[in-house]
Amino acid sequence: MNLLKKLTLALAPLLGLAGVARAADLPLEKRTFTDGKGKTLPYRLLKPEDYDPKKAYPLVLFLHGAGERGTDNDKQLVHGVPDFVKNRKEYPCLLIAPQCPANVKWVDVDWGADSHKQPAEMTEPMRLTLELIPALQKEFTIDTKRIYATGLSMGGYGVWDIVVRKPDLFAAAVPICGGGDEATAKQIAKLPVWAFHGAKDGAVKVSRSRNMIDALKKTGGEPKYTEYPNEGHGSWVPAYRDAEMFKWLFAQKRE
Numbered sequence: 001m002n003l004l005k006k007l008t009l010a011l012a013p014l015l016g017l018a019g020v021a022r023a024a025d026l027p028l029e030k031r032t033f034t035d036g037k038g039k040t041l042p043y044r045l046l047k048p049e050d051y052d053p054k055k056a057y058p059l060v061l062f063l064h065g066a067g068e069r070g071t072d073n074d075k076q077l078v079h080g081v082p083d084f085v086k087n088r089k090e091y092p093c094l095l096i097a098p099q100c101p102a103n104v105k106w107v108d109v110d111w112g113a114d115s116h117k118q119p120a121e122m123t124e125p126m127r128l129t130l131e132l133i134p135a136l137q138k139e140f141t142i143d144t145k146r147i148y149a150t151g152l153s154m155g156g157y158g159v160w161d162i163v164v165r166k167p168d169l170f171a172a173a174v175p176i177c178g179g180g181d182e183a184t185a186k187q188i189a190k191l192p193v194w195a196f197h198g199a200k201d202g203a204v205k206v207s208r209s210r211n212m213i214d215a216l217k218k219t220g221g222e223p224k225y226t227e228y229p230n231e232g233h234g235s236w237v238p239a240y241r242d243a244e245m246f247k248w249l250f251a252q253k254r255e
Helices: 003-024 081-086 124-139 154-165 182-188 207-218 236-240 243-251
Strands: 028-034 040-046 057-063 094-098 142-152 172-176 194-198 224-228
Touching (some): 003 081, 028 124, 040 124, 057 081, 057 124, 057 154, 081 094, 094 124, 124 142, 142 154, 142 243, 154 182, 172 236, 172 243, 182 207, 194 207, 194 236
Parallel strands (some): 057 142, 142 172, 172 194, 194 224
Antiparallel strands (some): 028 040, 040 094
8 A cells, every 4th residue: 555545544544533623613503493393403503604584585495415314413524515605696595405324314215226205204303304494484584485406425315305395495505426216206396406417326226317307308307417527426516516516496486
């Protein structure tokens, strides 16, 4: 093993901790949502720099990937969220980033399968996330016509799932390297969707995004799709750095 590889392996845990540390320094308030039965969901909240309750702001729901699960209420900020922070001056919004517990999924399906059928019931973290949104509407002035969902990997699956369950809630969706149940496409045919995936993804088959996009088109939808020919599973990196994606997302509004 060469010296560079040895150093990389030795530093990997430290680099991971550094990433979490940087995420913890982001300007997102640490919060916990508790439902009527006492079930809790840790989440982080990003507010506009100069929040004005007299103005209505778009709300972004961000669903993290499998590697960011836990209870620290920090790790879910490592990917994607920093890009929304960087763009908060141009696109002021409220953003919520809930954290899914370890060994639980946003949607209980096999990530390695060629396809799946949407489960009849939501997982508890997803149920709590949906209950969190109306709770926030009582606290903040949210533009109900501009509620967006985005997420990566496990969170990409979560986005496909949640917009189908609540098609009248969301104004747009940006699922990254995830997959959904193609049979549900007709329920979100009118929803603006921009999906992203890496052609060389070894964790989630690129066919999962391709098939959802094809299913949407067959039901009359007009989704956008970006496939990076040389990207692996980390397609969220270029996706969240795409200025056109941000411009498109915040321009969407439910009729």
